[in-house]
Amino acid sequence: MNRELHVKVAVCIVYVLAMFMSALDSTIVNVALPAIGGAFHVPPAAMGTINIGYLISLVMFLPVAGWMGDRFGTKRIFLLALSIFTLASALCGLSQNMNMLNLFRIFQGVGAGFITPVGMAILFRTFTHEERPKLSRMLIVPIALAPALGPVIGGFLVDMLSWRWIFYLNIPIGLFALCIGKVYLAEHVEPEAGKFDYKGFILSLTGFFLSVYALAQAALKGGASPGILMSGLVGLCLLALLIIVELYVEKPMIDLRLFKDNMFRTMSLIGLCSAAGLLGMLYAFPLMYQNVLHMSALHTGLTTFLEAVGLMVASQLMPWTLQRLGLQRLLVYSLMGAITVFILITLFVASNPWLLRLFMFGVGFFLGQTVGAAQISAFKYIKPASMARATTLFQMENRLGSVLGVAILASILGTQNTPAGEPVQLLTYQYALFGAAIFLVVACLIAFRLKDSTDHGLRLKMDRAERAE
Structure with missing residues (x-):
């Protein structure tokens, strides 16, 4: 013992x-x-x-x-x-x-x-x-x-x-x-x-690598050369082939059939867009805060620290808010709150540091509600036998959202085509932060179209009535 x-x-x-x-x-x-x-x-x-x-x-x-x-x-x-x-x-x-x-x-x-x-x-x-x-x-x-x-x-x-x-x-x-x-x-x-799905592994590895490489190199060089365009095109073709192959493999590495479930598909897209907005912002903000506003690394860390605190607070409150508001209203309200805070950070980035820290707390709090609700609801109708593959696919989408957010915001910063050693202008960083907010707008539009939770209150009443009988 x-x-x-x-x-x-x-x-x-x-x-x-x-x-x-x-x-x-x-x-x-x-x-x-x-x-x-x-x-x-x-x-x-x-x-x-x-x-x-x-x-x-x-x-x-x-x-x-x-x-x-x-x-x-x-x-x-x-x-x-x-x-x-x-x-x-x-x-x-x-x-x-x-x-x-x-x-x-x-x-x-x-x-x-x-x-x-x-x-x-x-x-x-x-x-x-x-x-x-x-x-x-x-x-x-x-x-x-x-x-x-x-x-x-x-x-x-x-x-x-x-x-x-x-x-x-x-x-x-x-x-x-x-x-x-x-x-x-x-x-x-x-x-x-079981057997290893080597076809899915090779296609996904090369397809994602070439696609993101093309996006990153276009950002670095401030434009797309023929070589970069070719890399991106080949990467996209490989990803298209990956989808075809994985739909016909008996036990695929990436089970795309799970996207037939409307709830899983919707929550996965919301999670992807939320991760893209958050990680993109957390990539651009420290660069701007130190390179343009000349803050120290420690000062920058103390400012972004409040975002993680907001996430922790949201994780504790989310079950209560989900029960009170229902899934769709919680997602819409929290995403609208996050979009508002992103815009405020973009507009008032050079203001009082404590105001920025309050905004950062708001980012974590609102997106914490969004991500938590999406994670809980995504697997609502997934069968137990498919749960492991579903959780893996959901994690992959969130990480890919992070890659997408960082890559696209890096592309926005690269549009100024700044030589090494010369700072990117504040306005370019503000455009990048606004780009991060666009991801959240997309997530919010997806949440508006969510139909599964519109009858949330009615379903609760029906469940109670069935139990009473």
């Missing part, structure tokens, strides 16, 4: 450390982008590639992770993912130019893509169904704190030490998690893992 307790505690520690490290990395980099750009003498539009390469590799290996864990063992794959992420973090810190940093960020994304699904599988196999609700309440706090603390920690490290330390920070955390995992994690291999 004592051994079993130690194993459960160790699994929790390893899972929290791995998720904390991965979640921290999603926000800590943004405040360091101006410092990295200055060190490598690259324009702001080129800085998006640091996040794009990471997010693309993370997205592409999410669906592969579950199969590899079942086929080769969850402990082996999880420890390998931790090792890749930790080693890639060290190499990122040692990078001597932008190309090296982008390459090692891609490797970092590969490790992160395996950590979440395989770590969750280990956690669920260790704890019973009855233990999981209490476990979830315990683990949510440290994992939710990571993205909130990322901008502050990143700003402090950049100002006090160097941008390289935002990557070196992962080394002791990763090594500690590896040591505990090596001793306490149990191996599990699934006898019937």
